[in-house]
Amino acid sequence: MSAPVSTVTAEGSDDATSAAESRRIRRRSLGLLRSLLRPVAGAAWATAALVVGAQLAAVAGPALVAYGIDQALPALTDGDAGPITLATAAYLAAALLGGLLTAATVRASARVSQTMLLDLRRRVFRHTQRLSLEFHEKYTSGRIISRQTSDVDALRELLDGGVTTLASGVLAMVFTAVSLVLLDWRSGLVLLIAVVPGVVLTRWFQVRSQVQYRKQRTAAARLIVRFVETMTGIRAVQAFRREPQVRGVYGELAEDYRDTNARSIRLNGVFDTGLTLIGNVTVAAVLLVGGLRALEGGIEVGVLVAAVLYARRFFNPLQQIGMFYNSFQSATAALEKLASLLAEEPTVPEPVHPQRLAQARGDVRFDDVEFGYGTGPTVLPHVDLHIPAGQSIALVGETGAGKSTIAKLLARFYDVREGAVRLDGLDLRDIEPADLRRAVVMVTQEAYLFSGSISANIALGKPEATPAEIEAAARAVGVHDLVAAMPDGYDTEADKRGVRLSAGQRQLVSFARAFLADPALLILDEATSSLDLPGEALVQVGLQTLLADRTSVVIAHRLSTVMGSDRVLVIEDGRIIEDGSPTELVAAGGRFADLHADWQRSLRRTA
The missing domain is CATH 1.20.1560.10 (ABC transporter type 1, transmembrane domain)
Incomplete structure (x- = not known):
């Protein structure tokens, strides 16, 4: 009953x-x-x-x-x-x-x-x-x-x-x-x-x-x-x-x-x-x-x-x-x-007592960070990491290992469950949002261009930029000659999703946008993964200029981008299993060494 x-x-x-x-x-x-x-x-x-x-x-x-x-x-x-x-x-x-x-x-x-x-x-x-x-x-x-x-x-x-x-x-x-x-x-x-x-x-x-x-x-x-x-x-x-x-x-x-x-x-x-x-x-x-x-x-x-x-x-x-x-x-x-x-409430709330970060240096720390999406399982279990200001690091690992998650936490698209992500000693959750967006810029593999001129798309990184500053940014990453050859130069309409430009050209425009923003911390999330070899070669020159003299975190499957980094982190199941310079890791004979060997063999086959 x-x-x-x-x-x-x-x-x-x-x-x-x-x-x-x-x-x-x-x-x-x-x-x-x-x-x-x-x-x-x-x-x-x-x-x-x-x-x-x-x-x-x-x-x-x-x-x-x-x-x-x-x-x-x-x-x-x-x-x-x-x-x-x-x-x-x-x-x-x-x-x-x-x-x-x-x-x-x-x-x-x-x-x-x-x-x-x-x-x-x-x-x-x-x-x-x-x-x-x-x-x-x-x-x-x-x-x-x-x-x-x-x-x-x-x-x-x-x-x-x-x-x-x-x-x-x-x-x-x-x-x-x-x-x-x-x-x-x-x-x-x-x-x-x-x-x-x-x-x-x-x-x-x-x-x-x-x-x-x-x-x-x-x-x-x-x-x-x-x-x-x-x-x-x-x-x-x-x-x-x-x-x-x-x-x-x-x-x-x-x-x-x-x-x-x-x-x-x-x-x-x-x-x-x-x-x-x-x-x-x-x-x-x-x-x-x-x-x-x-x-x-x-x-x-x-x-x-x-x-x-x-x-x-x-x-x-x-x-x-x-x-x-x-x-x-x-x-x-x-x-x-x-x-x-x-x-709906933002899951990344505004800081209650925002702290100013007027002159960011780019020193990054992960202090015992634990993270998972929503109420889902833990993706990053207790990550400790220090990236000194001005250092360029590359994150490598299999799909789903947690590389993009680290990048999203650095850009504060998400907040950690436990621990803290710090920039110049300040918890990202406490930094004035405008200062944080100025100090940290993320470039993804989809170089999205809005309807409007090429000039306006580059100026997205610094809306108050002068035409001279926009042109200087385009020259720095090697896209100026391409833009200057267009019918209306920098006033040429990009059209929706940048259909007038190739993937490599769109990526260069996004690099010029990031260069103009001049962030202390630059994050590249698979920024060259959608490019063919000629397109990648076109972008590499601009990439070197973009990464110079700033803290950068590069996520890439192609080791041509990784080998120029100061330091490589191999990520597996949300954990850092290898950490060192590209040369050191190749010599150590671990997971990165296997990836490097596979890359060398692919180069010989294409040659």
Whole structure:
């Protein structure tokens, strides 16, 4: 008997956890919404006042018609044109005022929504830039793009017109019902009875549209992510001739998205048709009941006409409210995702009491460092290492040995679990971030060039650099002649990902960028691994200039780069198993000596 009790308890615990998580997500989303609304609160209240005024002006129309028919027309037949003139003028004034207030509402609502969206876009961009490398390595670019595009657009659809539509619709229904009850309570009773099937239909639509729109959002997000990932990895797709397979997968996702849209359209069609039917039946009922009463003298003709107009007017907002619910569900899901993204905390936090490092020398120490990614296993177990200022060291070892991990810790892309990484005696976690980024520069194997000029790409290392300084950096690493021969020289557009330049040329531009930054500690993570032999020869000259007179850590599989280092560390399973100059390690006959022998044999074969 104890087992079922245990099961129920576990399920109850899961339900409680799920409910608590839902409340936490809801609070986080509402907190984000409140923070966006706070700066525009005054403008939002002003917009609400405009909505109230516009609906009051609109609801006055049928009442003025009733007055004109029942009071002004009889007065006119008696020769008094004053009441009909007053009724006509009042109707025109109400219509004009309603139109002006509606136009003002649209403009005011647009200003509020666009201000909020601008704030949100800036927040998302700033926050994703601030998040640590660990986040970006696990959070795909497609998901980030989806947050910045489709999710923000879902909020835009809601804010641009959805909120004012809801407010206008609710107020219109309330004002219409109240006006009709005050004008003729029996007609108002007919209208209120007809509200019941309208509310039931709207609720039916809301429940189903909630499920359908979440499916639609999921299908749209999958489609965007697949498209972005395919275009990002297009080289691999084309290299392995995977176009038919990728096209098939994308086609299935696109078809799923089409089907979800089609189901949403069918659902909307049922809702629209049902509301139209209920509205028409209600108008007919009001006309029938009122007409029978008019024959008996129980209701005036003008009041009957006004009642019919109010009945027709009542159900239009209900349709708008039902459609608003779709936008609301979509925006709620988007807001949850955006709030979740903005709630992400950097795993590499800013120092609480930052210490300045104005003139870095480049002395590096690993003091009993232990590290692992996230909650995963330990990758570097208790590493002790000292790199004197100005020394060039090379890290070699098999893939996965821990070389790039050491480089990422030096650049403070990650923080250690235990111990400390120090630069000039200061823990990296305590150094002023701007000083650290100025003192430590990392060049990876992907020499990424941004859209813009060659000059701007080089100046990324020192934004305030003069054209003379940019040219001097390019000359130092041997890329000046190449740039000068281009059509617009340093103003030549690099284009996206540097497609106009070869791999070796792009790497030289990245070297010029690093040279201009003039860091005390330079890290090269497989900076020549993607180059062919001619490209490597082109880069080696620039590499020697770049490494001169500064502390450098070079990660390379090619020993042509390693042999020029002052010191070599052989890494295996996160541990330093050999440490010495290239010559010493070759003579020692260990792991590095085996790598050196393999390299020499490969040179003889190519020769």
